[in-house]
Amino acid sequence: MSEVQTLADKVFQEMTTAIVRGEIKPGTKLSEQALVERYGGSRAPIREAIQKLEARSLVVRVPNAGARVISLSLAELKDIYEVRLELESMACRLAAERMTDEEIAQLYTLLLEHKKNIKADSGLSYYQKAGDLDFHYRIIQGSKNARLQQMLGGELYHLVRMYRYQTSTNKARPEQAYTEHYRIVEAIEARDSELAELLMRRHIQKSINNLEKQLGNAPSA
């Protein structure tokens, strides 16, 4: 995936995972000097890395005042999920129209593995979580829309992941999710794009409700 990049890129990647995992907490001031000492190199590539993080909305930079790790309000988080809900539903609709038969077959294979993992772990989160990401990732790829892939994968993805880490929305309903995934794939196989979109919308809506419950807020609207 990564072809040995420039130093700025490496720092960017390291910082991305650090922020997403919460190793650097939201709101933290990112001093360029401190980052130089931590990651090596000079300020030039560090600044580039920070700018890339800003482009992905992981940090906020204000002129002459420095950069801070983003700290999302509940409202902003809801906005993100609202957009994600729409775009992934759209992706699912397009996937139903555009995925090859082979890709659909591979989806079934993936689901089979998930089923195994659920039984083996009896509810453990790790595989299910990775599996969930994998499933959604393939649907998004199936949309065959590069811009859509870029938006969901590049920008929203990290923000969502970041707050999953921090709220540990992990161990959530693996069997139920599996069933929903299965129904979605069936709709895709039947080339029923409207149904596929609807099912994906409900599927994500459930996970949003789940998240809001964990945040101690009754689902609004």
Added chain:
Amino acid sequence: MSEVQTLADKVFQEMTTAIVRGEIKPGTKLSEQALVERYGGSRAPIREAIQKLEARSLVVRVPNAGARVISLSLAELKDIYEVRLELESMACRLAAERMTDEEIAQLYTLLLEHKKNIKADSGLSYYQKAGDLDFHYRIIQGSKNARLQQMLGGELYHLVRMYRYQTSTNKARPEQAYTEHYRIVEAIEARDSELAELLMRRHIQKSINNLEKQLGNAPSA
């Protein structure tokens, strides 16, 4: 709007308009040295400006090889419009739910001005074009979703504008657009979010068809 920024920001803004207007043509190599001579300053702020342009997908940068102004294929252009269609329809739905009565009243005022301009210009494009942007902009603001606003306004907006400039999709059907706008506002006023979304979807779809016609391609699918 602009609070006297850093040099990098100024260069970024100038380059943005230059690219959008086609003064710098798609595919052009952006030599840092040349840009220094053109815009002043040193390479550091120039590089920052280029990186910001990259973040907005206006230029593509490859490591150790430099930056080029983006040159969209027809497929990529379709992808962008496909996403925009979905997001703006979504924005319209949300606007119907969330705009204040006052904001809706202002929409009517705006439409009134457009009507005047259409008569005065008898089909001239400038006001209508600016007016169209203004109309869509207000709907997007009305969604009250900051992330959505950012995506539509920050990223997709410039790309769309760029290709409007270059294909001169301008003088297109002002009266028809006005009527469609009016129906949309009526739906918003009635708080009929589903209808508002549908009407916006059709409205944009028409402009897409229009664009494809001008590009000499039959609308696909």
Added chain:
DNA sequence: AATGCTTACATTGTAGACAAAGCGTATGAG
């Protein structure tokens, strides 16, 4: 003559120094 290699040049990536803007603290006036 065409292809592959070598070498020189141009351009980008990185480093470190300088300039300017913020921020905190301390000091003095009210």
Added chain:
DNA sequence: CTCATACGCTTTGTCTACAATGTAAGCATT
């Protein structure tokens, strides 16, 4: 004692220099 101002320090923005990489031209070899 409180507030305002000024000073100094810290941090960011910018510039210049150097290193590394990509590109192209010229030469040699087949």
